[in-house]
Amino acid sequence: PEVLSKLHLLQYRWVLWFFKNDRSRAWQDNLQLVAKFNTVEDFWALYSHIKLASKLSSGCDYALFKEGIQPMWEDNRNKQGGRWLLSIAKQHRHIELDRLWLETLLCLLGDCFEEYSGEVCGAVVNIRTKRDKIALWTSEAENKAGVMFIGQIYKERLGLSTKTVIGYQAHTDTAAKSNSLAKNKFVV
């Protein structure tokens, strides 16, 4: 009990997922649950043990979601939702990708979105040949006040310049446009 009382509990229990693209298997079979945690200490133990995002092979993802929410559009908590999306050119992978992904994780774990933290579902980093992506997923794309509040805090926390614009897309729009980027519903 004394040891437990010294650990720093998080507001939510989180689940880290790993996706490795293997075209011979169904999409869901390529998704693996890595670990669950609900303390700051357990997060760092896990983070220190796994590869940095920039060291993953092309086609791999990490996803961190609240327990009970699957990292896919089809989940009930995601299907009306959307994502704030960062697209990172390959030449910035080794400078910026790991920093931006860690900042994203710290936003989630620190519960930094105030009264809208309940809207946040999780985040995903996709490692791809041309451009990597980091996305913060929220549960209700029509909740403009919540989505905009989260986007403004997120952009500030990432340290992006005021000239940089990031967009939010509804998952329903992304799903309908699998070969090109969906239109931005909101920008900050």
Next chain:
Amino acid sequence: GKKQYDREFLLDIQFMPACI
């Protein structure tokens, strides 16, 4: 109460010795 932690606090804990 709510467990909100700012980034500096979270980062500090990364390097704290384990409480064992």
